[in-house]
Amino acid sequence: MAADSVTPPTDDPDFKLRSLQEAYDKAGAYKATDEELMALYEQMLLIRRFEEKAGQMYGLGLIGGFCHLYIGQEAVAVGLQSALAEGKDSVITGYRDHGHMLAYGIDPKVIMAELTGRQAGISKGKGGSMHMFSTEHAFYGGHGIVGAQVPLGAGLAFAHKYREDGGVCLAYFGDGAANQGQVYETFNMASLWQLPIIFVIENNQYAMGTSTARSSAETEFHRRGTAFRIPGMDVDGMDVLAVRGAIEIALDHVRGGGGPVLMELSTYRYRGHSMSDPAKYRTREEVQEMREKRDPIEAAKAELLKRGVDEEKLKELEKTIRSQVNEAADFAESSPEPEPSELYTDVLVENY
Amino acid sequence: MATAIKMPALSPTMEEGTLAKWLVKEGDSVSPGDILAEIETDKATMEFECIDEGTVGAITVPEGTENVKVGTVIAVLDGDASDVAGEAAEPEVKDVPGEGKDVGREADTDGAQPPETKPAKKERANDPEIAEGTSMTSVTVREALRDAMAEEMRADERVFVMGEEVAEYQGAYKVTQGLLDEFGPKRVIDTPITEYGFAGIGTGAAMGGLRPIVEFMTFNFAMQAIDHIINSAAKTNYMSGGQMRCPVVFRGPNGAASRVGAQHSQNYGPWYASVPGLVVIAPYDSRDAKGLLKAAIRSPDPVVFLENELMYGKSFDVPEVDDWVLPIGKARIVREGSDVTIVSYSIGVGFALEAAEKLAGEGIDAEVIDLRTLRPLDADTVLESLKKTNRLVVAEEGYPMCSIASEISAICMEQGFDYLDAPVLRVSDEDVPLPYAANLEKLALIDADRIVKAAKKVCYKD
Ligand SMILES: Cc1ncc(C[n+]2csc(CCOP(=O)(O)OP(=O)(O)O)c2C)c(N)n1
Ligand SMILES: [Mg+2]
Numbered sequence: 001m002a003a004d005s006v007t008p009p010t011d012d013p014d015f016k017l018r019s020l021q022e023a024y025d026k027a028g029a030y031k032a033t034d035e036e037l038m039a040l041y042e043q044m045l046l047i048r049r050f051e052e053k054a055g056q057m058y059g060l061g062l063i064g065g066f067c068h069l070y071i072g073q074e075a076v077a078v079g080l081q082s083a084l085a086e087g088k089d090s091v092i093t094g095y096r097d098h099g100h101m102l103a104y105g106i107d108p109k110v111i112m113a114e115l116t117g118r119q120a121g122i123s124k125g126k127g128g129s130m131h132m133f134s135t136e137h138a139f140y141g142g143h144g145i146v147g148a149q150v151p152l153g154a155g156l157a158f159a160h161k162y163r164e165d166g167g168v169c170l171a172y173f174g175d176g177a178a179n180q181g182q183v184y185e186t187f188n189m190a191s192l193w194q195l196p197i198i199f200v201i202e203n204n205q206y207a208m209g210t211s212t213a214r215s216s217a218e219t220e221f222h223r224r225g226t227a228f229r230i231p232g233m234d235v236d237g238m239d240v241l242a243v244r245g246a247i248e249i250a251l252d253h254v255r256g257g258g259g260p261v262l263m264e265l266s267t268y269r270y271r272g273h274s275m276s277d278p279a280k281y282r283t284r285e286e287v288q289e290m291r292e293k294r295d296p297i298e299a300a301k302a303e304l305l306k307r308g309v310d311e312e313k314l315k316e317l318e319k320t321i322r323s324q325v326n327e328a329a330d331f332a333e334s335s336p337e338p339e340p341s342e343l344y345t346d347v348l349v350e351n352y
Numbered sequence: 353m354a355t356a357i358k359m360p361a362l363s364p365t366m367e368e369g370t371l372a373k374w375l376v377k378e379g380d381s382v383s384p385g386d387i388l389a390e391i392e393t394d395k396a397t398m399e400f401e402c403i404d405e406g407t408v409g410a411i412t413v414p415e416g417t418e419n420v421k422v423g424t425v426i427a428v429l430d431g432d433a434s435d436v437a438g439e440a441a442e443p444e445v446k447d448v449p450g451e452g453k454d455v456g457r458e459a460d461t462d463g464a465q466p467p468e469t470k471p472a473k474k475e476r477a478n479d480p481e482i483a484e485g486t487s488m489t490s491v492t493v494r495e496a497l498r499d500a501m502a503e504e505m506r507a508d509e510r511v512f513v514m515g516e517e518v519a520e521y522q523g524a525y526k527v528t529q530g531l532l533d534e535f536g537p538k539r540v541i542d543t544p545i546t547e548y549g550f551a552g553i554g555t556g557a558a559m560g561g562l563r564p565i566v567e568f569m570t571f572n573f574a575m576q577a578i579d580h581i582i583n584s585a586a587k588t589n590y591m592s593g594g595q596m597r598c599p600v601v602f603r604g605p606n607g608a609a610s611r612v613g614a615q616h617s618q619n620y621g622p623w624y625a626s627v628p629g630l631v632v633i634a635p636y637d638s639r640d641a642k643g644l645l646k647a648a649i650r651s652p653d654p655v656v657f658l659e660n661e662l663m664y665g666k667s668f669d670v671p672e673v674d675d676w677v678l679p680i681g682k683a684r685i686v687r688e689g690s691d692v693t694i695v696s697y698s699i700g701v702g703f704a705l706e707a708a709e710k711l712a713g714e715g716i717d718a719e720v721i722d723l724r725t726l727r728p729l730d731a732d733t734v735l736e737s738l739k740k741t742n743r744l745v746v747a748e749e750g751y752p753m754c755s756i757a758s759e760i761s762a763i764c765m766e767q768g769f770d771y772l773d774a775p776v777l778r779v780s781d782e783d784v785p786l787p788y789a790a791n792l793e794k795l796a797l798i799d800a801d802r803i804v805k806a807a808k809k810v811c812y813k814d
Contacts, residue, residue, distance in 0.1 A: 064611030064790065117611075117789035128613045128788030144615035145573065146545050179544035180576070207545055209521035215544040281521065337791040347784050 020231045020261060021222075023249050030079075030244035034307055040082060040240050041300040042317060044074040047099045048297055049325045050108055051271075054098065054115055054129075058275050062333055063115045067129045070099030072270035075296035076202055077103040079243025080170060080265075083251060088165065090138040092153040093172035095130035096202075097142045100172065104137045108324060112332035119338040120331070126342065138167070146207075147180030149173060150199070154186045157197035157260075168254045172200045176207020178221055187228040187260070194259035198250050199225070201262070202237065204269040209281035222264035230262045237265030238294040241303075268294065354431025355404055359413075361422040362391060362398045369393040370418045371426060374411060381407045388427070389415070406430040476730065477679040479643070488669035496638035496670055497527050497603075497659065500645035501565060503675075505535055508563060511649055512539040514550055515567030515604075524569045525605060525664055551577030551602070555584045555654075558600035563649060568604035571620045571658065578623075585654035586629030598654045603645070606634070606658035607699060607749050608797060614785035619750030621697070624656040625726040625759070631680055632727040634658040636701035638668035640724055643678030651680060658726075660699045683730035685737065689719035692807045693737040695760055696747040697723040700798065704747050707803035716811055726756055731763045735771075738764060742773040743810040747803045752780035774810040779803050 032040065051069045058067050070077070073096075081091065081103040093100050101111050106122070114121030115129050122132050123142075132142040140156060143149040153171025160167035177183065178201050190197050201221045205212055212219045222232030231253070235246040243265060250261040268290045272279055305311060359369065373390040376382055386402045406429035413426040420426065428436050491499070505511045512535075517524045519532040519542040532540040543550040547568065554566035568574040574581065585598045608617035624632045631653050635641040641659070648655040670676065686701060687708050696704040701722045708718040719737050723730065738744050744764055746757035757778035764776045782796045808814040 065609075065788065066612055066616070114788075117792075119789075121789075123788075125789035126614075126787040126792065128611065131613055131615070131788070144613065145576070147576075176545045179546050181546060181548050182576075208517055208524065210517065210542060210544075214520075214542060278521070338787075338789045340791070340795055342789075343782060343784055343787060343792050343795050 017226050017229065017231050020233050020249055020253055024233055024235070024246050027245060027249060029239065029241035030248060032241055032244070034304070034309060036082075037241070037300065037304060037307070038309065038317075040078055040244070041297070041304060042321070043078045043082075043103055043105075044240065044297045044300060045318065046108070046321050046324065047071075047074045047078070047102045049321050050102060050112070050328070051098060053325050053329050054112070055271065055275070057112075057115065057329060057332070063129065064117070065128055065130075066095065066274045067115065068096040068274050069269075069271045070096055072290065072295075073202060073204060073237065073267045074099060075240040075243055075300075076200075076237045076265045076267050077172075079237075079240040080200065080247045083244055083247045084170065085167070087136070087138050088167045090140055090153075090156045090160070090167060090169045091172070092140040092149045092156060092169065093142070094146065094149055094174065094177065095142070095144050096174075097130070097132050101132055101134065101139065104134070104139055106134055106137060106139070108328035109331045112328040113335055116332040116335075117337065118332060118335045119342070120335045124342060124346075125338045126346070147173065147177040147182055150177070150180070150183045151186045153199075154190045154195055154197055157190065157195040158193070160196050161193075166255070168196045168198060168251060170198050170200055172202055174207060175201060175203040175205065175212045175221060176210065176215065178224065179215060184228075187225055187230055187262075190260040191225070191228040191230050194257065196254045197260045198247070198254060199230070199260060199262045201264045202267055203264050204267050206269070206273070206281065208273045209278070211281065220264075222262055225260070225262035230260050233261065233263045235263055235265045237267035238290075238296045238299070240296055240300055354409065354435035355406065355429040356425045356436040357388065357402075357427040357429060359420045359422050359424045359426050360391070360400055362393065362400075363395065366393050366422060368419050368421045371413050371415055371420050372397065374415045376408050378408050378411055382429070404429055409435075476682045478682065479678055479684065480673075480676075482671045482673070487672045489672055490667045491638050491642075491670050492665055492667050493635075493638050493641050493659070494525070494527055494529075494664040496642035496668075497645055498529055498531065500642045500649070501528070502531060502534065504563075504646055504649040505531070505539060508649075510561065510563040511565065512541065512557075512562065513565045513567060514541040514543055514554060516543055516545055516569045518542060518567050523567070525661060527659075527664065528567065547573050547576035548580065551580040552584065554600050554602075555580050555598060558585070558598045558654070559588065559596055563599055563601075565601045565603060565649060568602065570609075570616060570661070571604050571606040572616050572618060574602065574604065574620070581624070581630070581654070581656065582627055586627050589653070590629055597652050599652050601645075601648045601651075601655045601657055603648075603657035604659060605661040605664070607660050607662075608781070608786055608793075609661040611788060611790065611793060613788045617786040619658075619698075619748070619781075620656075621658055621726050621748075621750060622755045622759075624658075625729070625756060626754075627727075629654070630727060631655040631725070632658065633680065633725050634660075634698040635724055636663070636686075636698055636722050637666075639670045639676070640678060640684070640722070642670055643676045644680065644724060646675075646677045647680050650677070655680075658698065663699055663702075678724075681725045681728045681730060683733040684722045684724055685719060685733070686722045687718065687720040689717040689741065691717045691741055692743040692745065692811055693719045693721060693734070693741045694745050694747055694803060694807060695721045695723060695734055695737075697726060697756065698749065700747045700749050703749075703798055703800045703803055706800035707747070707807060710800060710804050711807055714808070714813075716807060716813065718807060723756070729756075729759065729763075731767065734760060734763065735768050738768045738771045742771055743807075744772070744776045745779060745803060745806045745810060746776065747779045747798060747806075748781075749798050750781055752778055752783050755780055774812065777806040777810055779806045 110122040117125040157169040222234040370392040518528040554564040607619040694704040761776040
């Protein structure tokens with residue numbers, strides 16, 4: 001990138017690292033229409049039921065290896081991605097990626113078939129739970145190495161800026177990943193070059209069995225861009241409209257050429273880290289409390305009912321989603337494994 | 353006395369240059385630090401300083417001359433050209449294609465070759481004798497590794513363990529189970545997910561006199577930290593002329609596990625084994641896991657200790673002796689045989705033994721060698737076996753290219769050519785990133801049947 005195209009981080013001593021937070025505090029949650037809220041609710045519910053099903057299928061031996069469920073964190077991917085221009089903006093995340101795929105409306109069948117390792121899976125069965133991609137939706141995966149998606153996301157943002165396509169990259173990573181060194185190398189370059197990227201820390205309070213307090217000197221993750229002059233936002237990740245409200249402000253800032261934003265979304269994972277998890281690092285009560293008091297899906301449902309949406313309609317929706325998920329599961333179970341010859345395809349593009 | 357001033361080399365790669373300009377003339381007196389001339393190469397122009405005291409007697413290469421070879425006499429101090437005649441540029445060493453007759457790695461005394469002063473190969477000790485009547489306990493590989501660490505931690509205050517989830521969680525794969533309880537948080541340390549950083553801290557602590565055991569949750573994540581393993585840990589002793597030791601152990605599971613896909617399933621044995629300055633160990637069973645991990649922790653050198661997740665839960669006998677330590681660098685014949693040698697290490701040994709059983713059923717008596725240490729590699733044990741069987745197969749759970757199997761083949765070719773009755777065959781994983789789908793994963797990985805097939809082939813019985 002030519003040096004003169006770089007807008008250096010402002011020298012203004014009043015540089016408002018908190019400017020976005022203030023704007024967000026003022027604007028508050030997104031003012032969704034009933035239809036919009038219904039759509040968000042539907043997506044979250046689909047993720048929840050899909051993940052529950054995946055958990056069951058794992059138990060039956062139909063899914064193998066690592067399988068990280070998104071249950072509890074649905075409002076994050078749904079709230080954020082509902083604001084993106086699909087196909088124009090790009091998304092990248094780690095291995096806990098089923099929800100992000102579903103939030104983009106990707107067919108649950110091909111996601112579930114990837115989980116069972118079948119030819120019809122979105123990666124032809126060759127990637128599995130952790131490695132799903134959909135270039136069609138500008139969804140760039142699905143990465144297994146903690147933290148690696150962060151510079152990759154900045155690379156996607158670099159390409160947006162280079163091509164001047166107006167796109168913004170949303171790069172998700174966990175509270176644990178936030179301690180990797182490459183994250184900070186990326187913050188520096190992203191800010192220096194004013195890349196159109198929103199860093200999203202999904203703070204679900206734990207990295208495997210390690211609570212944030214045991215791994216992080218600064219647990220207010222939204223502050224971690226300060227040294228790089230990246231404004232931070234502290235967002236309730238259990239409230240889908242709050243998430244949506246926050247991303248609108250962040251997107252405006254980035255699309256307006258303001259450079260990167262760092263959003264911390266406080267959320268919670270109800271299930272174990274992966275399928276095997278001793279669950280000794282937190283109490284059952286803690287999980288129960290979150291489920292009962294902070295559940296994003298229950299909250300959205302309550303809001304819909306408060307607005308006078310017919311309860312029957314919600315029941316109907318629940319039924320439709322269940323059958324959609326069951327259909328995906330049947331498809332994933334019955335569709336064939338990859339052809340043996342697939343073993344050798346896609347290693348390189350070209351034949352040399 | 354006349355002194356020749358020669359065309360200087362102003363960079364390590366400079367071979368010739370242009371004598372752009374003389375800044376002195378004949379008869380000038382010069383002293384150290386005076387600029388004599390400007391010299392140009394394709395990369396830069398540089399000033400050439402005098403280092404002697406004297407009078408310029410003769411300028412033998414006029415300014416403007418191009419392609420002046422490094423070492424050519426360009427001027428004479430306190431004398432004239434005749435005084436230094438014969439001090440020509442050093443002869444260039446030419447490599448004439450097709451004229452070499454290097455055979456194997458034998459030194460050719462004409463060219464530049466490493467000196468013949470390599471340290472004499474040490475006769476490596478055998479495993480300690482297990483006294484008659486010693487009782488055996490069946491322990492899992494996981495427990496054997498833990499016991500090795502615990503025993504060494506009891507014996508040596510300097511030993512500590514660090515890594516992700518090693519303490520409160522008791523290890524992501526439970527290898528460090530119980531260590532926090534016994535040794536406390538000062539010596540069993542949970543780190544953030546920051547492999548590069550904590551591998552560096554472990555390496556630095558070793559330089560500072562401690563004996564760190566750095567656990568990687570899996571070796572796939574050690575790629576974040578490989579710079580410290582190679583550039584910091586492996587090279588320091590050499591670069592410091594032997595002053596600065598780095599007795600660190602990097603350990604954790606390596607190789608394919610089960611259905612965890614391409615980024616989580618790689619065998620780094622060949623990677624680390626290619627690096628001088630490292631010791632690389634990859635045991636198969638509990639007795640070797642314990643004895644070699646204890647040896648690794650005691651070693652004054654940096655050790656990469658490669659375990660295998662699929663082996664953690666398997667049980668094997670370990671002798672009940674006080675201090676079970678095994679020699680680093682010594683392979684073990686795990687099954688004697690006379691028809692064909694199967695060389696393997698880590699999880700591959702199990703497949704090799706299974707293959708040997710199947711081969712026995714078909715009248716082929718296979719010898720199985722477990723390399724145990726990948727660097728230094730025990731070529732002697734392999735070659736001794738080859739002398740006996742004259743046929744050899746290497747079985748390795750890993751990529752085929754540039755592998756330990758490739759290295760063993762090269763050793764057999766270079767040092768065992770006369771004993772071979774058939775080409776050495778490599779049985780490796782397929783040359784693809786590991787797929788997730790169950791059927792493809794099975795196709796990609798080695799198994800006993802593939803080893804059987806290769807063994808029969810080298811016995812000309814297929
Ligand atoms: C470089 C690297 N180190 C370790 C791991 C093993 N690992 C996988 S997920 C994980 C925890 C990550 O926690 P966090 O970033 O908070 O994300 P979450 O799982 O909570 O979504 C660890 C240690 C890995 N995949 N990559
Ligand atoms: Mg987390």
